[in-house]
Amino acid sequence: MTWLDLGEDSPYGTANLPYGVFSRGDGSPRVGVRIGERVLDLTAVLDDSVFAEPSLNAFLAQGRARWSAVRARITALLTEEEHRARVEPALFPVSEVTMHLPVLIGDYVDFFANEFHAGNVGMMLRPGADPLPPNWKHLPLGYVGRAGTVMISGTPVARPHGQRRVTGAAAPEFGPCVHLDFEAEVGFVIGSGSRPGRPVGVGEFADHVFGVCLVNDWSARDLQAWDATPLGPSLSKAFATSVSPWVVPLDALEHARVEPPARDPEPLPYLADTEKWGLDITLEVRLNGHVVSNPPFATMYWTPAQMLAQLTANGAAVRTGDLYASGTVSGPLPAQRGCLLELSWGGHEPISLPGGAPRAFLEDRDEVVITATAPGAAGTRVGFGEVSGRILPAR
Template sequence: MPEQSPFDLAEGDPFGPHNLPYGVFSTADAPGQRRLGVRYGDRVLDLSALPSALPAAIHPHAELLAAPTLNPLLAAGRPVWQQIRAAVRSAVTDPAHRDEVAPLFHPLAEVTLHLPFEVADYVDFYASEHHATNVGRIFRPDAAALTPNWKHLPIGYHGRAGTVVVSGTPVVRPHGQRKAPADEAPSFGPSLRLDIEAEVGFVVGTPSTLHAPVPQEAFRDHVFGVCLLNDWSARDIQAWEYVPLGPFLGKSFATSVSAWITPLDALDEARTPPPARDVPLLPYLDDADAEPGGIDIRIEVRINGETVSRPPFSTMYWTAAQQLAHMTVNGASLRTGDLFASGTVSGPDPDQLGCLLELTQGKGPYLQDGDEVTLTAWAPGPDGARIGLGEVTGRILPAR
């Protein structure tokens, strides 16, 4: 039986010509050579070799595509992103290019995937009203679920870029201080309440100037793409440390991201208005007259192969454009490779909650050693197509 052509995708494949997410891979015959690639179906197109195959279309960008990380491409800016995306789409769809392009594909199962970009800064937000309300009711049952500032600004914290890892990297159970309400003093040891947070991450390409805020309307000029993200959380460590300054060791031990970054332009058909706001917003956050800032991404959370939740990203109260505007309104600059995350995605229904804290009402059980968590997602694309986001998987290893 002849081998299937890399250009012939199964019907409904979510990694077709409308998607074309970017990643970094290596092959068994050259394990030390990292190359840029684009996922197409169950194969990876070697972008570093594409300028030789299609010199007229993509040769001016050969140096960017020869880099071992996405960062030079991220820094090149939106016009270049669009030119390369158009050339890649032509390479996989135009029959005239098949003979030159076919040898540049590698089976996905035969390559090793790497962290696709060097993370500069990492910021995590708290943008789901459903999640924030649920958590508030668990932690503050006798007070208002939402803090007074929640509907006036996107709350966030600055995380640890050095512990962002690619999907498939094991997660070692962290140590830290913990103190239950009934304990007289804190104790030290492995986290007993290890949790997940199903989130969506946004990858910054074009940097900004220090002291120059980035308005919402400049969002597309700075944000290259989107990925799934799991913000692993040690709830017992977090509960003891987070007052008064917020998350620290309970979050900073690991954050998993997909090996594939979906270009923002691939999600145009999935744009949707955010939920109605019932509190007036300050001008820099007001998006009443802006393009729809929400994105209809359907996430699925599986633990050891069993689906436990399907959180809808379309329900997020704060949009990524508002988060970017708030993150820079004080004059903080963006750097190429900055990563900011949405915060836990949760919907209004019991099967739409994005973490075990909510799913179990804070009672557990939480993650056990050996558990494997996988996040997958898709978004509506043109002509009924589905746009798949690369999965995020991590297995829990015992504390060391």
């Protein structure tokens, strides 16, 4: 038990200890750990200059043994009364700090790993045909995104411009996106990199991935329908990707590990499961304060370990600070669909917000907030913070 007064239901107890980068006033950004509604300044309590850096990258590069040692030390500082006098002055209210992008993003890859999402999209786009592409159950599909457009939660998102095809028109037109959407996703942060030419096996997942964050892969659906063929999403995805400020260590998610869904056909040997890396994470999506979806990550067909194996199967290396995301998380029920494209069934069945306001896609000034929790040790819940963004008019 910690000597802090956290309350019984805090999702940020010592079973969690998520990392982030914060600043106070005009001070420099530095690394901290969240405990309850406070941030522990690691620069002040740990003898390692990596925590004075403006990103987690230097710490992540130290590897799993160091990650475990630091977690154990922080736990001791927050649970043993003898450390209280030294630690208390280094604790600051979350409400009084500014959060920054937690890692300096190297490469960013987004997957398409949820069967319910892929199936729903396929039914909309290819009615009467097999909703899944022929390769979908043989490998986790993904696309390389634009790392420079990954932004911290709370950053406003300007409605993007691009080309779209208008029914009956001889040529596409250029203008602001009309069908703007969110995608509720889970992201994975690379800590230890890999060597070029050496794939990372499924069983090596925990040696390379430091932790988990929340992701909103904003999507311009009308632009996507035109620019995604034949090479996949381009400008329709690469204008903004929001991430949560807190990175939950894999060590905090041991009690959230579950068996993934049954696979048919069996994956090829390099994607075969050697460890249980399904994760029982429940997301919640709010649109203008109203809950519109509760996507369950446990339904993911492909696990994050398999995504990493696929990401490196050709010998491509991963580096400290790389980020990859799951793709939209959806479940079997309508209330578990993780984007408006599914929730409104392509815009044909708009959802209703309080007061009867319909939404097929996002309108200017709409705000999307995604949160999540997972089972923790001793019956606790592990919180992931939130990833939020408000839509601004096209510029």
